[in-house]
Amino acid sequence: QSFILFIQFLPLIWIISLLWSSVLGLLQHFSLIEDFPVQPLVELMAKDIPMLDFLLIALLGIAFVPVIEEIIFRGCLYRFLKARNSILIAQLVSAALFALLHDNLNSFLPLVFIGFILARIYESTGSIYKTIFFHALFNASSFTFLGLLKYSELPLEIIFP
Numbered sequence: 001q002s003f004i005l006f007i008q009f010l011p012l013i014w015i016i017s018l019l020w021s022s023v024l025g026l027l028q029h030f031s032l033i034e035d036f037p038v039q040p041l042v043e044l045m046a047k048d049i050p051m052l053d054f055l056l057i058a059l060l061g062i063a064f065v066p067v068i069e070e071i072i073f074r075g076c077l078y079r080f081l082k083a084r085n086s087i088l089i090a091q092l093v094s095a096a097l098f099a100l101l102h103d104n105l106n107s108f109l110p111l112v113f114i115g116f117i118l119a120r121i122y123e124s125t126g127s128i129y130k131t132i133f134f135h136a137l138f139n140a141s142s143f144t145f146l147g148l149l150k151y152s153e154l155p156l157e158i159i160f161p
């Protein structure tokens with residue numbers, strides 16, 4: 001079920017990412033916001049690190065990080081918020097806090113959307129395992145994309161100006 005949901009939502013996540021990047025680019029062009037740093041993970045991938053190090057970071061990001069983040073954001077925070085607010089408010093607040101944790105303006109809106117999807121999955125299934133799996137699939141797709149860019153020797157600036 002998580003895999004099917006991931007496949008269904010991935011194009012929408014990409015579209016939101018592209019639109020959000022375009023909006024931020026326009027705001028920068030008109031000097032309404034300053035330049036902001038790239039995501040720390042993208043910055044790390046731009047460095048010359050051995051493939052084994054990349055694979056270790058990817059393994060941690062795919063197997064370990066989703067477990068911890070889902071326990072914190074869906075297992076604890078969302079349940080706490082839901083006990084005190086409506087389901088929708090709890091989903092939106094937990095999603096926004098999830099995005100804020102990642103501390104990057106460029107990924108903020110896409111991560112709010114992903115956090116919202118994860119809260120909806122958790123609410124509809126009652127299973128944190130399904131959110132962990134969805135989250136792991138998203139991280140795996142991100143690492144795969146970054147790895148293909150990095151080791152294809154294309155400059156990351158093509159995608160992340």
